[in-house]
Amino acid sequence: MLCAVKVEEFREGAGVLRYYREGDRGTPVVLIHGLSGSARWWRHNIPALRQRHRVYVLELTGYGQPLAWRRRSLGVRQDAALVAHWLADQGLEQVTLIGHSMGGHIAIHVAALEPQRVSHLVLACASGLLRGHPLRAALHLPRAAITARPSFLPTVMADSVRAGLPNLWRSVSELLRDSVQELLPRLQARTLVVWGARDALVPAELGRQLAAAIPGAQYVELPRAGHVVMVDDPAGFNRAVKEFLHRG
Known part of the structure; x- marks a missing residue:
């Protein structure tokens, strides 16, 4: 997918944010x-979103590209600061941030940093309330693999190799x-929280707690989906997001 579009970079300090755009009308969705x-993790969602929105697809420092492991990953707060500075550099307003897992965690920080720019949040299996030791989290990976789409596992493995174990840890x-x-x-x-009922990495109970703590947040749970909710049930995920955004 990335080979077919122009990929640009935004640099600040040690951070490098890679991004490209799909669609040329409507409010921005990041x-x-x-x-x-x-970026490959969104391939089933971009076509549905670009019909009415300018869609910006980000790749964080240390992720996404071959040899990405050569760049040290930043951590959620530094990533959020980098994304916030990129939004300002691009002059983006009335932004919808859609973040998955760690990306949702980052999106929450960005929305707190730039409330005048971020109008909507979609948090997909976000990790912001998750606790524990990294090794304990790793123990849930086999179960997460069982609930994932088998056809998506090669993408997960390839992207993990690109990032490298030090960046992941x-x-x-x-x-x-x-x-x-x-x-x-x-x-x-305005916030939509979307979760997979079969999520083995970030349990749905944390999704309900997250939604309950955000004023006015909506919560949608997709019964057939696991942690990678937008891949496991793209039709359900796209429908929930489009209905949320179309309500204004």
Whole structure:
């Protein structure tokens, strides 16, 4: 997918944010992948979103591209600061941030940093309330693999190799140490929380807690989906997001 479009970079300090755009009309939608992710994780969702929105697909520092492991991953707060500065550099307003897992965690921080720019949040199996040791989290990976789409596992494996074990360990350690609990009641963006009922990495109970802590947040749980909810049930995910955005 990335080979067919012009990929651009935004650099600040040690951070490098890669991005490309799909669609040329409507309000901006920014997609932020999760741990071991890449732009490829959104391939079933971009066509549905670009019909009415300008879609920006991001790849975080240390992720996405071959040899991405050569760049040190930043951690959720530094990633959020980089995305916030990129939004300002692009002059984007009335932005919808859609973040998966670690990307949702980052999106919450961005919305707190830039409330005047971020009008809508979609948090897909976001990790902001997850706690524990990285090794304990790793124990859930086999079960997560069982609930995932088999056809998607090669993408997960390839993107994990691109990121490299040090970046993955650093990122998961950072996100497990960081809590968004105090930010949630102060979020101003209209928020949709979407979860997979079969999520083995970030249980649906945490999704319900997340939604309950955000003023006015809507919660949708997709019964057939696991952690990579937008891949496991793209039709259900796209429908929920489009209905949320079309309501204004």
